[in-house]
Amino acid sequence: MKKIISVLAFALLAGSLFAAGYSYKNNTYQKLADEYTKKAEAALDAGEYDLSVEYALKAEENAALSKAFIDSMLARQNAEDQMKLAEKKINWAKGINADKNFPMAYSTSEEAYKNAKDAYDKEDWVSAENYARQAIAALEGVREVTPLPQFYVVRPWAETRDCYWNISGRKYVYNNPLLWENLYQKNKDKMPKPNDPNLIYPGMKMEIPSLTGEYREGTYNPNKNYDAYSSNR
Template sequence: MKKKLAILCALGLVLAVSLPAQNLLRETSEFQRAQELRRQADEAFEEGEYERAIELAAEAEEYAQLAEEAARHLWWGYRARSARTRTERGITRVRNLGEPLNHPDRFEEAKEKFDEGSALIDDEEYETAFNLFQDSLALLDGLRLAQDVLPAYYTVRRIPERRDSFWRIAEYDFVYGDGFQWRRLYEANKDVIQDPDNPRLIQPGQRFRIPEREGETRRGDWQP
C-alpha cells in the first residue's frame, strides 16, 4: 500500500510546474514527451507494474523539468523582444527632440545598454537582455531638451496694455532680454513686415525669426 501511495504521489507531481506563462509550456517538445511518459506510467500502474510505473514517472518528471526550463526560455524571449521594441521607440523619441539634451551622457548610456541587450537577444540570453532594456528605459525617462534651448520664432501678439514692437520683443527674456537688440530682429525680418523700411509697421500674427547669438541654441516657436 505504501508503494502504491508513493507511486501516486510521484505521478501527481509530474508536470506540476509553476510558470509565469503556463500557456508556453504546451509549445515545448519536452512537454509532449512528459505527457506521453505520464500516460505510460498511468497504464503501468493500472496493470500492477509498479516498478515500471515508478521508472516512467521519474523519467516524465525529468522531461517536465526540461519543459519548464524551455517554457521559461520562451517567456523571457517574449519579454526581451517586447522590451527591445519599447526601448527602440524611446530612443527614437529622444533623438527626435534634437540637441542639446538636458543629460546627454544618460542618452549615450541608454543607447549603449540597448546595443548590448540587442546583441544578447541574438545570443538568446533573454533575461539579461531584458534587464538591460529596462535599465535603458529608466535612463531615457525624463530626458528632454536642455533648459537653455530658446525659441527660434516669435509670433506678434495683440496685447492691449503693451503693444508689441521690435524693441519690446527684444526685451523679452526668452528673446534677448535687451531692447537695444531690436535691430537684430528687424534686420532678420524685413521681408515679413509690410514696409521693410518702417520697423514700426508690425502686425499681430506675423512670425519673426529670432537670430541666434554666440553660445545660444534656438529651436521651435515660443509658446505663451
C-alpha cells in the same frame, strides 16, 4: 508504491502548472512528460511497479525540462517586449532632438539599448530585459523643448538696452551677464571697431556660441518660449 504515486503526482502537477495557459505548452519536453505519465499510469494499473517508476521518473525529468523551456521562452518574450518599447522610446526621443537637447540622457539610453541587444544575441534574456528597462528609464525626464537660439539680431538701445552685458544676461542666451565676453570674442570681427565691445549696432546678427555643448539653432524669436540656459543642461 508511494514513490510511484509521488512521482506521478509531481509529473501531473508539473504539466498543469508549467504548461497550461502558455503558448509554449506543446513543446517536445511536455509532450514526452505527458506520454511517460500515461505509460507510468498504465504500468501501475498492470502491476508493473518497477516499470511504472521508470516511466514516472522520465515524466518528472521531462516536466522539469518543460518548465525550464517555458521559463526561458517567457523570459525571451519579456525581453523582446521591453526592447520594442525601448526602441520606440529612443526613436521618439530622437524625433524631438533629445540627442541634442538632452545628450547625456540620450547617450545613456542608447548605450543601455546596445547592451540589451548584445545580451539578447547571447540569449541572456533577463539581462536583455533589464538593460531595455534601463534604456527606457534613462529618457524619463526627456521632453520636447524649443532649442536655444544660435543667433540674435541686435535691436535699438532705446527699446531693448542691447549690449553684450544685457544680452548675455537674458535666459535664452547665458542667463548670466558676466559671461558677456564669450559673445564679444565670437562676434568682434563683425564690429566696425573690434577692440571696442561697446560699439554694437542695431541689425547686427550676433552669434551665440555654445558654452557647455548645449544645442542651439535658428535666430532668437520673441514669440517663442525658450527654457533658461543652464550649464547643467
